[in-house]
Every structure is written in structure tokens, then in C-alpha cells.
Amino acid sequence: MAALTKNDIKITRTESSKISSIDFNNLAFGQVFSDHMLICDYKNGKWHTPEIVPYSPITLDPSAKIFHYGQSIFEGMKAYKDDKEDVFMFRPMDNVRRLNVSAKRLSIPELPEAYFMEGLKALLEVEKDWIPTAEGSSLYIRPFIFASGKGFHASPADEYKFIICAAPSGAYFSGKVNVLIEETYSRSANGGVGFAKAGGNYAGQFYPTQLAKAKGYQQVIWTDDTTHEFIEEAGAMNVFIRINDTLLTSPVSDRILDGITRKSILQLAEAEGLKTDVRKVKVSELVEASRNGSLKEMFGAGTAAVISPISGFGFRGEDFIIPEQDASFASKLKNRIVAIQTNKVEDPFGWRVKL
Amino acid sequence: MAALTKNDIKITRTESSKISSIDFNNLAFGQVFSDHMLICDYKNGKWHTPEIVPYSPITLDPSAKIFHYGQSIFEGMKAYKDDKEDVFMFRPMDNVRRLNVSAKRLSIPELPEAYFMEGLKALLEVEKDWIPTAEGSSLYIRPFIFASGKGFHASPADEYKFIICAAPSGAYFSGKVNVLIEETYSRSANGGVGFAKAGGNYAGQFYPTQLAKAKGYQQVIWTDDTTHEFIEEAGAMNVFIRINDTLLTSPVSDRILDGITRKSILQLAEAEGLKTDVRKVKVSELVEASRNGSLKEMFGAGTAAVISPISGFGFRGEDFIIPEQDASFASKLKNRIVAIQTNKVEDPFGWRVKL
Structure with missing residues (x-):
């Protein structure tokens, strides 16, 4: 399971990129989203192989436990690009470790670290062009897990979704x-x-x-x-x-x-x-x-x-x-x-x- | 807004009821759901007229705030049917008032009481046949509101969904x-x-x-x-x-x-x-x-x-x-x-x- 590599991740590319419609010099925080996302399902007792798909809506049963019992966790990270177009992450292993600390406390099944890291890398390769370079801006990355399993019983869900989305973003606060x-x-x-x-x-x-x-x-x-x-x-x-x-x-x-x-x-x-x-x-x-x-x-x-x-x-x-x-x-x-x-x-x- | 009556609620009936597939004498708690649900959207600063639609999946943007910031509240109630097929609710006004107490604390726009009460009555009329009568069973009703508005900024959403679902249910606990x-x-x-x-x-x-x-x-x-x-x-x-x-x-x-x-x-x-x-x-x-x-x-x-x-x-x-x-x-x-x-x-x- 943890032996997953980047090449195991199936990539389905969007047919119509929206990148040309984005003003990369005037970005708010977390308001526009890149063309693709990583998605990975937990069902039948295990996390399945992540995939990269076009950024698209999520469909859930009205009884999905996320709506009722708040079983959700997330991380926040950023990717940067230098003059040579090389892409950098900042302490990403700390994010996956903390995600699993959160998972444990919220009774969410822990995610294999490789699913996070290889998934993140694969997504960033696909979304390289979405990393802004204007001062103070970055590609804000949002990994999150939520309970998609059904039922009104107040107990942990039996199905979850792990998703990584990315949003080219400017400053969170303007000024002091x-x-x-x-x-x-x-x-x-x-x-x-x-x-x-x-x-x-x-x-x-x-x-x-x-x-x-x-x-x-x-x-x-x-x-x-x-x-x-x-x-x-x-x-x-x-x-x-x-x-x-x-x-x-x-x-x-x-x-x-x-x-x-x-x-x-x-x-x-x-x-x-x-x-x-x-x-x-x-x-x-x-x-x-x-x-x-x-x-x-x-x-x-x-x-x-x-x-x-x-x-x-x-x-x-x-x-x-x-x-x-x-x-x-x-x-x-x-x-x-x-x-x-x-x-x-x-x-x-x-x-x-x-x- | 609060002048809404039951007749304002548009009803779209399912084309294929699943009621004949349910064993009403062997019900778990909150595992099967009735044919319809009430749905009501908050957008552009107001709650819109609720509708009754077939029980069906909900589609949300991956950045919907429910996934990230847990902005959700709910109520639990039950409906019962007597020998004469008359339907009864138990203190429903207490549920709508408490829902709005929860709404205020979670920065969710309060729901007009009539939207809840008239919506609930309309739904129960449509779902009458789903109310079980075996001892210890009832139609468990789940009104809930969650943040459907988009964006990664940690602040209240600008859009919400209020939904009422119903689940014919047996006992929550078996035994002491x-x-x-x-x-x-x-x-x-x-x-x-x-x-x-x-x-x-x-x-x-x-x-x-x-x-x-x-x-x-x-x-x-x-x-x-x-x-x-x-x-x-x-x-x-x-x-x-x-x-x-x-x-x-x-x-x-x-x-x-x-x-x-x-x-x-x-x-x-x-x-x-x-x-x-x-x-x-x-x-x-x-x-x-x-x-x-x-x-x-x-x-x-x-x-x-x-x-x-x-x-x-x-x-x-x-x-x-x-x-x-x-x-x-x-x-x-x-x-x-x-x-x-x-x-x-x-x-x-x-x-x-x-x-």
C-alpha cells in the first residue's frame, strides 16, 4: 500500500483549461482554483489509489456524515516557483504527519504517507503553470479528508474522501x-x-x-x-x-x-x-x-x-x-x-x- | 418571507418509490431514507422558497466550506402514526427555535420558522407511508443546514443549504x-x-x-x-x-x-x-x-x-x-x-x- 509511486497515479487532464482567464497579478486568497485535483477514496476498509482528475464537483448522499457530524480535517501548504521554473514545497512531510495526527483524533483512517506525498508531487507537476510568482503570492494547496459514508448514526463513517486542491493566492491579510x-x-x-x-x-x-x-x-x-x-x-x-x-x-x-x-x-x-x-x-x-x-x-x-x-x-x-x-x-x-x-x-x- | 405557506412549496415526486423494498419490521437506526427530501437554498443574502424533490445526491464544489470549516448544524425529531393513520410530531417548534440558536453560534443565517414548519409538514404529507408503526419504531427526521459556499478563506460561507431528510428507524440502542x-x-x-x-x-x-x-x-x-x-x-x-x-x-x-x-x-x-x-x-x-x-x-x-x-x-x-x-x-x-x-x-x- 505504502509502496505507491507517482507513476501509479492515473491522470485525466481537463479538456478546457481556465488558466488564461486568471489575473495572476491580482489574486485574492483561496478564491480561484486550478484545473485539476487529486482524489482518493477510502472504502471497504482501505485507501484506494489516488487519481488526478479535472477540478469538478463532488456528489454526496444527503446522509453523508460530513453534513451531520463534522468529521473532517485539512492541511494548508504552499508551493513556490523560482526564476528557473523549479518548484518547491515547504516541509511537506510535516503536513502529512500532522494530517494523520488530526485523523486519529477525529476517528478518520490514517492516510499512507506515500499517498499524500506522491499524490502531491503528481498534482504539482500537472499544475506547475498555476504557481504564481508575483511577490507575496504562491500556490496555496489544500489537502483535506472528509466523511462521505452514509447514515444518521452518530459514529465514524465507513467511507472517506481525501482530496488535494490548489488555489493560486495572494496575501491572506492586507496590512497589519x-x-x-x-x-x-x-x-x-x-x-x-x-x-x-x-x-x-x-x-x-x-x-x-x-x-x-x-x-x-x-x-x-x-x-x-x-x-x-x-x-x-x-x-x-x-x-x-x-x-x-x-x-x-x-x-x-x-x-x-x-x-x-x-x-x-x-x-x-x-x-x-x-x-x-x-x-x-x-x-x-x-x-x-x-x-x-x-x-x-x-x-x-x-x-x-x-x-x-x-x-x-x-x-x-x-x-x-x-x-x-x-x-x-x-x-x-x-x-x-x-x-x-x-x-x-x-x-x-x-x-x-x-x- | 415568513408568510410562506405549505402551498408555496413545489413538490416533484419520485418516479420510482423504493418503499416496497423496505422491511418496516426490521429497521436499524437512520440507515434507509424515504423517497423525498425538502431542500432550501440560502444565496444572495436570503433563504429561497423550499422545494420537495426526490431523495437524491447533493453536488458541491470541492472548496465548499462544509468540507473545510465544519459549518453545519442539525436537529433530530420523530414523526409517529396512530391507529387512524393520523400523523403526529413532537414539540417541533422547539426544534426550529434550537436550530436557530445553533445557527447564530455557528454564523449561519437564521432560517424563517415558517420555512421549517411548513416545509416539514409538506414533507410529512408526501412521506406519510414511510412512518413505521411497529413498537419502538418511528420516522426519524433530520433537518440540517450546512455551508455550501465556496472558498478557502476561514470565514462564514455566503451560501447554505437547508435540507430535511427522513429515515424510518428502529431503536438507537438495543438494550441497556x-x-x-x-x-x-x-x-x-x-x-x-x-x-x-x-x-x-x-x-x-x-x-x-x-x-x-x-x-x-x-x-x-x-x-x-x-x-x-x-x-x-x-x-x-x-x-x-x-x-x-x-x-x-x-x-x-x-x-x-x-x-x-x-x-x-x-x-x-x-x-x-x-x-x-x-x-x-x-x-x-x-x-x-x-x-x-x-x-x-x-x-x-x-x-x-x-x-x-x-x-x-x-x-x-x-x-x-x-x-x-x-x-x-x-x-x-x-x-x-x-x-x-x-x-x-x-x-x-x-x-x-x-x-
């Missing part, structure tokens, strides 16, 4: 982000599914985020659901806080996603000689640091936004502004990580994987 | 249920979506439930995620505990579903002169009551299983047996509630709604 520290709503429970990239983790964030948006914030910073004293993550991003010259971020837990950008930043910062400290950070410490001027920076980190600088935060009706920094850690780290991703500099970490 | 009191995994967070019937709440329970099943239990009893000291619910059911002659159940909260069967049982018990107490119940109190013999009964309550007696519970490696009771509260209450649902006795509460 103003965040609200949330004390009423929560993202995840102790012993829950917060560490997994499960669909349901995202839907639950929409309403509190809409409330925050109505108050002028773009994102919510989640705190722990027990005390609301500790900073957790930003829902679609992990959170970093620079106090004086130390870069802080919360340890991962069963409530916090083990972000690939997060861990890359930690490695990179250490290699650059920046001081890092992975520990729980109290909201009160953040507020105090802002008041006494030791709060220098705050930023979100995730695949979609890479590093997204935070301009300020709201807490209990008060707004805290984070002053602009010369030579910020955020811009330094972002430039370095993007340069590695796009093959502009050496990659001493072995993160970049050439197609 | 043995439960495990869970202290590692949790169902919901303070400030989370546990009170909503959101798809994601169910997927997160599958893995811990599988672990419990491997140890010989059929269901998990969830405790609060902060201390694991308090009994919350059984995932697909609310939990009742009889200590001596008092029937205890946890108050609803942002973590616990406001079950329609739960509140019906409370009303019924009071009307029958049984002592009820809605308060938080400690696991230690349950264990102590079991040891000293004051624990008389324990049962789950929900639409699918109505009342499901619990034969015992496991806690920290120890198994506690709940002895059989003569004239149990569970059987008394279940018989009464089912008699009301099926039009066998008076309904002093006004719960039963005739089609």
Missing part, C-alpha cells in the same frame, strides 16, 4: 492586523480537538470573530477556556510576542495547533541568535509590557499569512497600540522564511523540498 | 447501556459550541467513544473540561440520575445541549409527582451513591433513544453496577412520553402536534 483578546468565547477545550486541524474548530470561531470585527478588530486572540488568563492562539495563526528582545510563544498543547510556521520561526530565530522562550504568557503580562514599553512586537504565524504583524490589541474595552519597530523581528523572520521557501537563499534546515 | 465516565477527553469548552447541535461537536467524540467501546462501554459520560469533577452529558443524550427518589440532571449551559427530551422528562416527572433537582452533579457523589446503595437509576435522554437506561458505569478502572429496579422511573417516564408521542394518551402539555 488589529486583534481582540477574547474572554467570553473559547476556541477549544482541555482534552478536546483544538490541536487538530478539524473543520469544527474553525466554524466555532466565526461568530466571536464577527463580533470582534464589528468592534473594529480583524482577528480574535483566544485565551484558555478555564481562566481566560493565558494567551493561546489566533485561530488561523499561532501568536508570537516580543518583550524587549525575547520572542515568546505559548507551548503547544491539546488546545493549540502545532503550527509548521510556528516551529520554523522558533528554529530560525534561534539560528539567528534571537532569544526565544516557549512558555505560557499571561494576558496581564502582555498588558503590563504594553504599558511599560517593553512590548516591542506581536505577530501571528501560519501557512496562509506566513507572518502577520499585529498593530495592536483590544482588552476589556481598552486599546493598546504596538509602536512600529525599525528592523522588526517580524520582517526579518518573514523575509528569511520566504527567501528559503522561494529558493532565494540557502536552506540550512532542510525544509525546502524540490519537486 | 454501559457507560464510561471520561476524565481525559472532553466534549466542549466553556464559551464554546457545546450547547449547539453543531456537526463538529459529534466528530470530536468519536475517538474517545471508540476507546471506551474497546473497554466494553457503549457510551461516554462527559465531565467538565476544567476539573472533570462534574457530570455533563452523554454526547448524544442528556443524563439523568436517580438518587433515592430524586431525579437529578445537570443544568444546561454553554457546554450542555438543551435537550427537548430532557426538558419534557423534567416537566413530566414534576406532573407525576416525582421529585426533580436540576443541579450540578459531582462524579464523586455518583460513586458514593452507588457505594451506599442510594443510586437507584441512571438513564440517557434524547430524541433518537428517547430514554435509554444505563446498566452501570466505569470510573478510574472500577465498574459500578446499577441494580435493576421494579417500576423504574425510566420505564414509567418512557412509557408515558412515548404514549403521548404516539397519541395513545391525553397530552396535557400541548407537546403533540397533529399534521
Whole structure:
């Protein structure tokens, strides 16, 4: 099963590419999709050989468990192309491993790693021309698995679909982000599914985020659901806080996603000689640091936004502004990580994987 | 919009009913589906007129947000038929109100109540012959809404589908249920979506439930995620505990579903002169009551299983047996509630709604 190679993957090409209709210099995030997708079915107790087919609608029974019981997981990754038209992925093995961590927690059958990796490579070869090269853009890749099996019994499905789609994309956020520290709503429970990239983790964030948006914030910073004293993550991003010259971020837990950008930043910062400290950070410490001027920076980190600088935060009706920094850690780290991703500099970490 | 009546609903009948292929005396739960379904689309900022169509597959873009962000909610209800072929629903307005409570929390546009009620009535008229009459069986009805709108941005969809399907069903559980009191995994967070019937709440329970099943239990009893000291619910059911002659159940909260069967049982018990107490119940109190013999009964309550007696519970490696009771509260209450649902006795509460 795991012995699958790229050549085992049957490719059916579209008869009418829509690529000429796309303005690659004005891309939103995840709104247009490339011509093909990888699809792979789990049925009769096993994952079947993936195929590449034209990007096309999915047909499901109304009783498919995805509609009723939220059994779905996903990953987010990006592919880049350099001047020589060589294609690069960023730490793809970390995505497949995390997908299977999520799968286990959501009672979804784990996917053989080769199905993911060989499928991804085959898809990228077919979709090479869809990788944008304008600064800040990339081919956003969305591997996902959902329960397609039928029935209203509240139990795991007997059939699943693994799909990889790709969307040439621009920036996730335009400009800096103003965040609200949330004390009423929560993202995840102790012993829950917060560490997994499960669909349901995202839907639950929409309403509190809409409330925050109505108050002028773009994102919510989640705190722990027990005390609301500790900073957790930003829902679609992990959170970093620079106090004086130390870069802080919360340890991962069963409530916090083990972000690939997060861990890359930690490695990179250490290699650059920046001081890092992975520990729980109290909201009160953040507020105090802002008041006494030791709060220098705050930023979100995730695949979609890479590093997204935070301009300020709201807490209990008060707004805290984070002053602009010369030579910020955020811009330094972002430039370095993007340069590695796009093959502009050496990659001493072995993160970049050439197609 | 809310002025919609049953006659506005266009009905397209199937050309080939599958009803003759169904063995109505041997029905599983939620495995076979009736010939038609109600479908209603939200697009361009509003819910459009529902239609009844043959039960048929749903076609969605691979980027539909249901696959990625778990934006889905549902309800569970049952329809019954009496000797005179009259059809009855049980507290249907409570379902539509709760659906809209769930909708708000999941950032799904609320559904006009008339769309639900008139749609449901129209569907039941078409599907009358699908209502089984064998003891313990009923037509299980599944109204649900999910995000059909496209795009990988983690934000609410711009399009949704509201569907009602029906499945002639037998019992959800066969026999008594043995439960495990869970202290590692949790169902919901303070400030989370546990009170909503959101798809994601169910997927997160599958893995811990599988672990419990491997140890010989059929269901998990969830405790609060902060201390694991308090009994919350059984995932697909609310939990009742009889200590001596008092029937205890946890108050609803942002973590616990406001079950329609739960509140019906409370009303019924009071009307029958049984002592009820809605308060938080400690696991230690349950264990102590079991040891000293004051624990008389324990049962789950929900639409699918109505009342499901619990034969015992496991806690920290120890198994506690709940002895059989003569004239149990569970059987008394279940018989009464089912008699009301099926039009066998008076309904002093006004719960039963005739089609």
C-alpha cells in the first residue's frame, strides 16, 4: 500500500483549461482554483489509489456524515516557483504527519504517507503553470479528508474522501492586523480537538470573530477556556510576542495547533541568535509590557499569512497600540522564511523540498 | 418571507418509490431514507422558497466550506402514526427555535420558522407511508443546514443549504447501556459550541467513544473540561440520575445541549409527582451513591433513544453496577412520553402536534 509511486497515479487532464482567464497579478486568497485535483477514496476498509482528475464537483448522499457530524480535517501548504521554473514545497512531510495526527483524533483512517506525498508531487507537476510568482503570492494547496459514508448514526463513517486542491493566492491579510483578546468565547477545550486541524474548530470561531470585527478588530486572540488568563492562539495563526528582545510563544498543547510556521520561526530565530522562550504568557503580562514599553512586537504565524504583524490589541474595552519597530523581528523572520521557501537563499534546515 | 405557506412549496415526486423494498419490521437506526427530501437554498443574502424533490445526491464544489470549516448544524425529531393513520410530531417548534440558536453560534443565517414548519409538514404529507408503526419504531427526521459556499478563506460561507431528510428507524440502542465516565477527553469548552447541535461537536467524540467501546462501554459520560469533577452529558443524550427518589440532571449551559427530551422528562416527572433537582452533579457523589446503595437509576435522554437506561458505569478502572429496579422511573417516564408521542394518551402539555 505504502509502496505507491507517482507513476501509479492515473491522470485525466481537463479538456478546457481556465488558466488564461486568471489575473495572476491580482489574486485574492483561496478564491480561484486550478484545473485539476487529486482524489482518493477510502472504502471497504482501505485507501484506494489516488487519481488526478479535472477540478469538478463532488456528489454526496444527503446522509453523508460530513453534513451531520463534522468529521473532517485539512492541511494548508504552499508551493513556490523560482526564476528557473523549479518548484518547491515547504516541509511537506510535516503536513502529512500532522494530517494523520488530526485523523486519529477525529476517528478518520490514517492516510499512507506515500499517498499524500506522491499524490502531491503528481498534482504539482500537472499544475506547475498555476504557481504564481508575483511577490507575496504562491500556490496555496489544500489537502483535506472528509466523511462521505452514509447514515444518521452518530459514529465514524465507513467511507472517506481525501482530496488535494490548489488555489493560486495572494496575501491572506492586507496590512497589519488589529486583534481582540477574547474572554467570553473559547476556541477549544482541555482534552478536546483544538490541536487538530478539524473543520469544527474553525466554524466555532466565526461568530466571536464577527463580533470582534464589528468592534473594529480583524482577528480574535483566544485565551484558555478555564481562566481566560493565558494567551493561546489566533485561530488561523499561532501568536508570537516580543518583550524587549525575547520572542515568546505559548507551548503547544491539546488546545493549540502545532503550527509548521510556528516551529520554523522558533528554529530560525534561534539560528539567528534571537532569544526565544516557549512558555505560557499571561494576558496581564502582555498588558503590563504594553504599558511599560517593553512590548516591542506581536505577530501571528501560519501557512496562509506566513507572518502577520499585529498593530495592536483590544482588552476589556481598552486599546493598546504596538509602536512600529525599525528592523522588526517580524520582517526579518518573514523575509528569511520566504527567501528559503522561494529558493532565494540557502536552506540550512532542510525544509525546502524540490519537486 | 415568513408568510410562506405549505402551498408555496413545489413538490416533484419520485418516479420510482423504493418503499416496497423496505422491511418496516426490521429497521436499524437512520440507515434507509424515504423517497423525498425538502431542500432550501440560502444565496444572495436570503433563504429561497423550499422545494420537495426526490431523495437524491447533493453536488458541491470541492472548496465548499462544509468540507473545510465544519459549518453545519442539525436537529433530530420523530414523526409517529396512530391507529387512524393520523400523523403526529413532537414539540417541533422547539426544534426550529434550537436550530436557530445553533445557527447564530455557528454564523449561519437564521432560517424563517415558517420555512421549517411548513416545509416539514409538506414533507410529512408526501412521506406519510414511510412512518413505521411497529413498537419502538418511528420516522426519524433530520433537518440540517450546512455551508455550501465556496472558498478557502476561514470565514462564514455566503451560501447554505437547508435540507430535511427522513429515515424510518428502529431503536438507537438495543438494550441497556454501559457507560464510561471520561476524565481525559472532553466534549466542549466553556464559551464554546457545546450547547449547539453543531456537526463538529459529534466528530470530536468519536475517538474517545471508540476507546471506551474497546473497554466494553457503549457510551461516554462527559465531565467538565476544567476539573472533570462534574457530570455533563452523554454526547448524544442528556443524563439523568436517580438518587433515592430524586431525579437529578445537570443544568444546561454553554457546554450542555438543551435537550427537548430532557426538558419534557423534567416537566413530566414534576406532573407525576416525582421529585426533580436540576443541579450540578459531582462524579464523586455518583460513586458514593452507588457505594451506599442510594443510586437507584441512571438513564440517557434524547430524541433518537428517547430514554435509554444505563446498566452501570466505569470510573478510574472500577465498574459500578446499577441494580435493576421494579417500576423504574425510566420505564414509567418512557412509557408515558412515548404514549403521548404516539397519541395513545391525553397530552396535557400541548407537546403533540397533529399534521
